Structure formats: structure tokens, C-alpha cells
Ligand code: NAD
């Protein structure tokens with residue numbers, strides 16, 4: 035079939051297998067071009083199919099020659115409908131990994147569930163024995179608790195007061211004012227239940243209980259801070275409470291890992307266009323200004339550049355540098371004073387009329403479509419493609 039983008043709000047309902055494959059190939063090329071990283075050799079990536087998790091899997095495999103198991107939640111293709119992008123990404127990744135003789139298998143299902151955890155544990159036991167790294171990169175709006183069956187929904191709301199600021203619809207370029215009512219009722223605890231650290235700890239505890247963690251084991255999860263411009267709705271909002279919890283959980287996990295001389299890290303990453311971040315109000319306007327400024331200064335990075343630098347310059351060096359709260363910072367270039375000062379100036383000037391000039395709306399839009407394999411350079415979209423693609427290592 036000929037596959038075209040079909041968008042609804044901040045999601046795209048279709049994905050292009052060739053475009054997704056090209057994205058993955060480009061990321062693999064990038065990692066190879068930066069040389070070998072002396073990193074983990076047996077790696078489990080939870081949330082492995084898109085965004086930072088996919089970049090982490092690619093960097094582990096093609097930077098350090100790691101065997102990887104990926105866990106993700108993606109829709110398979112059918113005769114009527116293409117798959118979700120992470121399906122095609124994973125198919126391309128595993129095909130390339132296998133070509134180079136690298137072990138790569140995956141499990142598609144709800145990572146929050148006991149069933150998927152058990153299936154993953156069994157696979158590790160059977161194939162790898164032990165693992166030396168878990169990358170935890172889930173982004174989900176909902177979580178069904180495995181013990182109670184309660185289904186939690188996360189919300190993106192400010193805490194304490196109404197949030198009013200600018201936002202942009204990146205499809206139309208229209209800048210408007212948005213007003214978001216503050217969290218109420220169980221909003222905060224629900225969001226913490228979905229995006230906080232409880233599930234991360236459950237994974238590590240279960241792996242450890244079954245003796246599947248190698249000596250010197252490391253685990254890492256991803257967080258975000260961002261500037262004062264987005265603070266009320268992000269870091270000081272409901273999602274920020276979940277990130278506080280995730281960051282605190284790193285310490286709890288590190289304590290329980292003492293027996294294997296292990297350590298849990300959180301890395302604070304840069305704001306980037308992913309399926310998760312497109313859904314957050316105000317963030318797309320911030321990102322379009324940030325991209326403009328960082329590209330002008332020659333310091334723009336995507337997921338793969340971020341993770342490659344994280345592994346090479348932070349994680350796998352003698353003494354991993356962290357901030358006062360013990361977090362790895364790879365958002366250092368985003369948070370640079372000159373970058374943030376310029377973004378603030380532009381923010382004040384941003385209107386529907388000025389944004390095409392002062393912001394990188396084009397870059398935002400291209401990145402958004404690229405997530406789904408569209409508008410990828412070097413792909414012929416007039417070509418008939420087979421939407422039925424198999425993932426070679428899918429269990
Ligand atoms: P993403 O949407 O690209 O990736 C989410 C991944 O989680 C996918 O692989 C998806 O299949 C998987 N997933 C979702 N629900 C699942 C479930 N129930 N079971 C199994 N897999 C499931 O998101 P991302 O932006 O790469 O986010 C990953 C992490 O990075 C998040 O913790 C996010 O907060 C953090 N982060 C993101 C940004 C950003 O700007 N995008 C910045 C800093 C940190």
C-alpha cells in the first residue's frame with residue numbers, strides 16, 4: 035500500500051515502515067561513527083521501541099556490541115492498517131543487529147504487568163543468564179497496577195493554581211493562550227503511580243530476587259527538568275511529582291543493589307520531540323524556540339546524540355559526574371545560560387506571525403512526522419510498500 039500520514043491532534047494514526055527503517059539506520063550509522071563505548075554487554079531496555087529507549091538500545095548494541103532484550107507496547111500491522119512506529123523501528127533494529135551477529139530479542143506487551151515481567155525474566159534466564167544493565171524508558175499515560183488491578187491515569191496539570199501561558203498548535207503554527215486548571219483529587223498520586231518509580235523498582239527487585247543481576251549491575255531511568263518557562267506545568271506540576279518520585283527511587287534501588295555492587299542512576303535529558311512530549315501543553319512552543327536557538331549555536335541534539343553522549347561521556351567513564359541531587363545531567367547544553375536567556379527573549383516575542391521566523395516550527399513538524407516514518411529524507415513515499423513487517427526476534 036501507499037501509506038500517508040493521518041494525524042489527529044498530537045498523534046499520527048499511521049506509520050511508514052521504510053521511513054522508520056531509515057531513521058533506525060541513520061541512528062545506527064551515527065553511533066558507529068562515534069566509535070566504540072566500553073559499556074554493558076547484556077542489556078534489558080524497557081520502553082525500547084521509540085524515543086530515548088530506542089536510542090539507548092541502538093547505542094548499547096552498536097556502540098558496545100551488547101546483547102539486547104527490548105520490551106515495548108506496540109500495535110502490529112494488519113491488512114487494513116500499518117503498525118505503530120515502534121513496531122517498524124524494532125523490526126529494523128533487530129534485522130540489523132542480527133546481521134552483525136548481535137543477540138536481539140523482544141517482548142511486546144504491558145511492561146507494568148506481572149505476565150510481561152515474568153516472560154522477560156524467563157527469557158533472560160534461558161538466553162543470557164544474567165544482565166548487567168537495565169534501561170528504564172517508559173512513557174505511558176496509564177498503568178494498571180499488577181497487584182491491585184487499579185488502573186491509574188496520569189494528568190499534565192499545574193499544582194496549586196491555574197496555569198496560563200502561550201502554546202502553539204504545531205500543525206497550524208497558531209500561537210494562542212492556554213489555561214490549565216490545577217490538579218485536584220487524586221491527580222497527583224495517580225500521575226506518580228503511572229510515571230513515578232514504583233514499576234522501575236518492581237522490575238529490579240524481581241530480577242534481583244531471581245539472581246539475574248550480574249555483579250556491578252547498573253540501571254538508569256530518564257527524567258526532565260526544563261526552564262522556569264515550563265516549570266508550572268512540568269517540573270512543579272503533576273508530572274514533576276512523578277519525576278521527583280522516580281529520582282528518589284534511584285536511591286532506594288541503589289540501596290537494594292549493594293549486594294551485587296550495583297547502582298541506579300537517573301539521567302536528566304534534553305527536551306525533544308517524541309510521542310510523549312508532543313502531548314504536553316506549552317512544551318511544543320518551548321521546543322520550537324529551543325531548537326532554533328540550539329541549532330543556531332551548533333549544539334542541537336536528537337535522541338541518539340543525547341544517548342550516545344550520555345553513555346560515552348557520563349555513564350561509562352571512571353567517575354560518573356552527577357549534580358548535588360545525584361542525577362546525571364545531559365541537559366547541560368539545553369540549560370546553558372545563554373541558551374535559556376535567548377529562549378526567554380523569543381518566548382516574549384512569540385505570536386502566530388513571528389513564530390515561523392523566530393522559532394523552528396519546521397524542525398518541530400519534521401521531527402514529529404519523522405517519529406512516524408514520514409518526511410524522512412531519502413525515502414520514496416510514492417513507492418508501494420508492504421505494511422506487514424515481521425520483527426525477527428519477537429517472542
Ligand atoms: P516515547 O513515547 O518515545 O517512548 C515510550 C516507550 O515506552 C515506547 O517504547 C513504548 O512502546 C513504551 N511503552 C509505553 N507504555 C508501555 C507499556 N505499558 N508497556 C511496555 N512499553 C510501554 O517516550 P520518550 O520521550 O522516549 O520517553 C522516555 C522517557 O524519557 C520518559 O521517562 C520521559 O519522561 C523521559 N524524557 C523525555 C524527554 C522528552 O523531551 N521527550 C526529555 C527528558 C526525559
Ligand code: NA
Pocket residue numbers: 081082083084085086087088171172173
Ligand atoms: Na523510550
